[in-house]
Amino acid sequence: AQSVTQLGSHVSVSEGALVLLRCNYSSSVPPYLFWYVQYPNQGLQLLLKYTTGATLVKGINGFEAEFKKSETSFHLTKPSAHMSDAAEYFCAVSEGRSSASKIIFGSGTRLSIRP
Amino acid sequence: NAGVTQTPKFQVLKTGQSMTLQCAQDMNHEYMSWYRQDPGMGLRLIHYSVGAGITDQGEVPNGYNVSRSTTEDFPLRLLSAAPSQTSVYFCASSGDRDYGYTFGSGTRLTVV
Numbered sequence: 001a002q003s004v005t006q007l008g009s010h011v012s013v014s015e016g017a018l019v020l021l022r023c024n025y026s027s028s029v030p031p032y033l034f035w036y037v038q039y040p041n042q043g044l045q046l047l048l049k050y051t052t053g054a055t056l057v058k059g060i061n062g063f064e065a066e067f068k069k070s071e072t073s074f075h076l077t078k079p080s081a082h083m084s085d086a087a088e089y090f091c092a093v094s095e096g097r098s099s100a101s102k103i104i105f106g107s108g109t110r111l112s113i114r115p
Numbered sequence: 116n117a118g119v120t121q122t123p124k125f126q127v128l129k130t131g132q133s134m135t136l137q138c139a140q141d142m143n144h145e146y147m148s149w150y151r152q153d154p155g156m157g158l159r160l161i162h163y164s165v166g167a168g169i170t171d172q173g174e175v176p177n178g179y180n181v182s183r184s185t186t187e188d189f190p191l192r193l194l195s196a197a198p199s200q201t202s203v204y205f206c207a208s209s210g211d212r213d214y215g216y217t218f219g220s221g222t223r224l225t226v227v
């Protein structure tokens with residue numbers, strides 16, 4: 001079964017600084033990979049996804065992630081943090097390669113932005 | 116607005132009571148699932164369905180039942196509520212050519 005590890009339950013950066021949220025998955029077969037964002041008291045919103053093709057994926061709000069098969073990683077980055085980026089971020093991986101595959105979530109990383 | 120609708124948004128139950136959390140989507144998505152979210156544990160899959168009439172268990176199914184009589188609806192039933200079921204519950208759906216879920220806004224359940 002797939003598993004997802006998010007390194008760091010809480011990350012704090014200054015406004016304008018680089019955001020880096022780390023995610024590693026367990027499968028040796030390239031899975032489908034996702035990042036979701038959750039703002040306080042809301043549901044999860046898809047930030048970006050990797051299925052096939054280009055390994056650098058761009059998402060909403062200036063975020064991007066790079067699929068690195070050799071490192072089994074899918075880290076999320078943003079060049080310059082905004083106060084509005086403060087939220088919880090979840091990395092997720094599909095157990096298969098169809099739209100009906102179960103999606104397994106990491107435990108989440110809470111991102112705080114310092115003024 | 117199209118999307119996933121969950122009701123109620125908040126609920127307090129006494130231990131031993133039963134209730135049903137409702138989930139409906141209007142996007143004609145085949146795949147629906149229920150997750151619970153607890154602090155520090157991310158989202159854990161309770162039950163899922165790949166189409167009307169088909170359901171299966173996820174990671175933490177005990178104490179919950181589901182059914183999928185229509186494509187649109189996927190209710191989650193708590194048979195006899197326990198304090199360990201205090202959590203935030205999310206319903207999600209996925210379409211045929213759309214990888215990744217659309218989530219509802221959640222139901223915050225407290226069992227006392």
